[in-house]
Amino acid sequence: MNLVTNPRRERVDAARNRVKILAAAADIVAAHGVEGLSMAEVAAAAGVGVGTLYRRFGDRSGLAYALIDEREREFQEAFIEGPPPLGPGAGVFARISAFLHALTDRTVEQLDLLLMAETAAPFARFGGAYDGYHAHLSMLVTQARPGADAYVLADALLAPLAAPLLAHRLRGCGVTVERVKAGLDDLLAGFAT
Amino acid sequence: MNLVTNPRRERVDAARNRVKILAAAADIVAAHGVEGLSMAEVAAAAGVGVGTLYRRFGDRSGLAYALIDEREREFQEAFIEGPPPLGPGAGVFARISAFLHALTDRTVEQLDLLLMAETAAPFARFGGAYDGYHAHLSMLVTQARPGADAYVLADALLAPLAAPLLAHRLRGCGVTVERVKAGLDDLLAGFAT
DNA sequence: CCCTTAAGCGGAATAAGTTCCGCTTAACCT
DNA sequence: AGGTTAAGCGGAACTTATTCCGCTTAAGGG
Incomplete structure (x- = not known):
């Protein structure tokens, strides 16, 4: 056949x-x-x-991303079709917040690999997992803020989780993961205008 | 003597x-x-x-930053002690917005050099000009949102201007500089709660 | 003006990522 | 089973950033 x-x-x-x-x-x-x-x-x-x-x-960063992806596939499923608040069923703001918190944890867990991967090829993340995150967040932001430029706002919410920035703040400046998450929630609170 | x-x-x-x-x-x-x-x-x-x-x-990225700094010194002066709305004298929100817009333009102008510099050494920007931007923005955000974690929020406002993200969106996704600026303003609008 | 010293210099040596290309072999067709 | 083909393979060659170290020389004191 x-x-x-x-x-x-x-x-x-x-x-x-x-x-x-x-x-x-x-x-x-x-x-x-x-x-x-x-x-x-x-x-x-x-x-x-x-x-x-x-x-x-x-290339080298491709290998790193492959290593990362092995662990990350289940996360992708979790926010697309898993149980709330990450998956469908919860309110939009709760879902956005849950997503950002979970992504923060994911990023911190794999910080070294991400750091290497983004350093060697900053674009690669954009062809791969990043697009999935962005598409998902765009969809949620569209619901949360009808009429706004969800595409750009999604980037703005994702950008603070870039590995180099996170690594710098967490490791060199005494910022905690909780503060980062709280900051994202604070940003998000503005959307509820 | x-x-x-x-x-x-x-x-x-x-x-x-x-x-x-x-x-x-x-x-x-x-x-x-x-x-x-x-x-x-x-x-x-x-x-x-x-x-x-x-x-x-x-190293290589140090050279790139030196090249960038040559052009950027006047910008640093402009937002610290230049005329409003960039410099002192305007309202806080106007100053933040003016600063983000100006920084966007600066970043776009030197996108290639920044891309190379950040790729080779993502941390370097943090030791150098980034800290100046961050300190300035922190100060303004503290005024705009008393009680908030200005340190972290300043990062969140700066992060969307990371060279790799900006390059990707502007060059490969059809996003315009105006949309990026508008998105930042939109984010900022939430602060006025 | 000469001496001392440490900053500065040049470029060979090293290290690591990436490319290239001729050989091998799994997969599929007859 | 035998033939064909293109995916896949290995590893030497190449490119570039970065380090190392012995030599040079500006700077300043006597």
Whole structure:
């Protein structure tokens, strides 16, 4: 069968390599931190050539995002179709707030990887998970503030969670995660005009 | 006299080299864009060794920030002690809005350099000009919203102007500078609760 | 004017990301 | 099963930022 010519299935050896690479990369990060994540080392640990890494993940930050995505898929599902207040069913403001708080936690959890990924390729986040966050938040903001430029406002709510800023404030300036969340809620409160 | 042991004056050859380097770097950017700004090329064009670049500017992004700062010093003066609405004399909200609009323009003007600088060293902006912006905005927000966490809110107002986000939206998504400014004003409007 | 010293200098050496290209082989068709 | 093809592979080569270190020289005191 299979008349629907799927976009060409991944070859089994390629799939095997992808798993080996991600496992090796995760091990290295666990053992030596993100700084230890060099392309040559990952390739060696996974038993493949560096060319294979690049074919599969594009570049260093692509690898980092792949590592991040593994953990993040369930979060995506949670805010799209999970239980409230993150998922549908709660009021708009509650959902926005819950979403921003959850994303803050997610970002803090993976701060080192995100930092590396955004530093190496600040655009990548925009092609990937960021777009999902932005689309979701746009939708909620549209409901919360009919007539406003939800597209731009969503960016404004997401921007304070950029990894470099967050890392700087949390690690170097004594700001706590709670203050960041409270600040976002404060910003949000203005929407209720 | 000079009893006040100034932090050791810059040697004249060093000063000469700094000027040569910045001039060469500016020329290269003008001619080949930011991508052409490689350390080796700048060194060659300035007639110095690469070691001199690093002694003087720390790293690639340090050089970019130096280039940016040359143009930005007058902006710093404008919002601290210039005429209203940017400088003192106007209402707080008007000043915040004027500041954000002006900073947007500044950022857009130097988008390429900022992009490179932040990519290479996302923290650097925080040690330098960013702190000045943040301190200023914090002060204004404190007046606008007594009792709020002005420190964190100032970050939230500044974050949407991060170069990578701005570049992405302006260049790849059809968002205009006006929409960005309007979005910031919209955010700000919430403060007037 | 000479001496001392530490800032400054140059450029080779190093390190890490990324590209390239000829070889291998899974997948599919007959 | 045998043939065809393009995805996938490996790793040497290349590019660029960054570090290192021995030499040079401006600055200032005697």
